[in-house]
């Protein structure tokens with residue numbers, strides 16, 4: 001809280017004594033008023049919902065595909081060997097580099113944006129799931145074999161809970177990346193969302209709206225991270241999170 | 245309660261050691277296979293508590309892992325009640341040295357793991373309760389393993405092993421890493437468990453006193469390859485007091501000597 005008040009003060013000082021015009025560097029009070037206006041006329045809510053919708057769908061899709069894929073690649077050696085080179089090759093390609101292809105394949109609208117978010121979360125999730133699966137203490141699998149677990153029981157009672165602490169960390173990281181990517185994607189591929197709001201306001205030379213948009217993006221990012229952190233409080237993952 | 249027959253058991257491993265150490269057989273080059281266990285014959289009787297001693301690296305754990313079905317013999321076989329061991333199973337439970345409890349489950353759930361297919365809920369609950377009480381963990385049912393002391397974790401693990409009612413219990417150094425008092429108490433616990441349930445129990449230990457106090461029988465193995473150096477029955481009542489049992493003290497010195505310690509105190 002103190003940090004924000006200080007930031008606010010510095011901002012106001014730069015505004016007062018800086019050489020930029022009000023247009024280019026608006027005062028924090030102006031920005032707050034604009035923020036209120038945007039909120040009240042519904043524009044902000046509309047764009048927020050659009051962005052959050054895309055992130056949610058893309059992120060969930062990445063979780064639903066990425067974690068099982070990671071488990072398969074981690075547990076079955078031949079699947080891992082087969083797909084790992086492909087994964088290593090695709091991973092360092094920024095999701096933004098996919099924008100032209102995504103637009104070509106999926107047109108303009110939600111789908112290409114969701115696709116980009118999916119990609120941005122998918123790779124970190126798969127990679128950390130594989131690493132987590134590989135580092136499971138082999139004793140647990142021996143215990144499972146000793147107690148006659150079948151494959152399904154091994155997966156649900158050993159593999160999944162064992163990787164959960166690391167997967168939650170990976171979820172936190174990838175939701176942050178997804179949130180970074182959605183804004184970028186919206187500046188190019190779609191006509192709504194917070195990224196679009198910023199781009200559109202820039203074109204209209206409304207820097208107060210640009211800054212208002214940035215504030216909202218930052219705030220939502222904090223909230224998303226906070227929500228993800230709540231997962232670490234689940235009792236059955238604390239054995240893994242407390243160690244760190 | 246099972247009878248175990250180890251017949252002509254041989255286990256070979258690849259020699260991965262690039263720089264030989266003193267005591268290594270100079271004939272075994274890096275990359276060669278060597279016999280850790282060679283044509284070993286050994287029988288354990290129904291309900292017997294057998295303590296297995298031997299120098300470090302002689303193949304004790306390897307033998308136990310094969311009996312448990314975690315590892316396959318290079319040749320020969322292990323029979324439990326006449327049936328060949330092919331894979332791990334609830335009939336012959338391996339009690340892990342440590343970290344065998346699943347850390348994401350409470351003590352209660354860990355002990356219930358082997359009973360997960362039990363139809364009758366009340367019977368399941370009473371079984372879990374029975375074993376929790378047996379290892380004196382009542383009150384800790386809903387604790388996670390990382391919230392327990394080392395000794396309590398071992399007891400919980402013992403309870404989980406016993407809950408599936410195995411015929412054979414396999415313990416590899418069950419007391420290692422415990423402090424002195426916990427070690428003594430845990431040993432007492434295992435002895436009481438055995439008196440009460442009479443399950444065939446194999447215990448590998450480095451502690452000669454453990455073996456002398458617990459065992460119905462002591463087997464001392466030699467190293468590379470593992471062969472039986474000494475195999476003797478101890479028909480003494482428990483608790484055993486070395487001072488009043490000169491034969492036991494005598495045996496103790498002999499085993500120490502066998503394992504390369506000349507002046508055991």
Ligand SMILES: Nc1ncnc2c1ncn2[C@@H]1O[C@H](COP(=O)(O)OP(=O)(O)OP(=O)(O)O)[C@@H](O)[C@H]1O
Pocket residue numbers: 257258259260280298299300301302303304305306307
């Ligand atoms: N997977 C393996 N590959 C190659 N060699 C192995 C393997 N497992 C064990 N060995 C070798 O087999 C020998 C016996 O190992 P084992 O663990 O059975 O000994 P141990 O009697 O249990 O020793 P300790 O008392 O120290 O626990 C050792 O020389 C070890 O290096």
Ligand SMILES: [Mg+2]
Pocket residue numbers: 304305306416
């Ligand atoms: Mg060993």
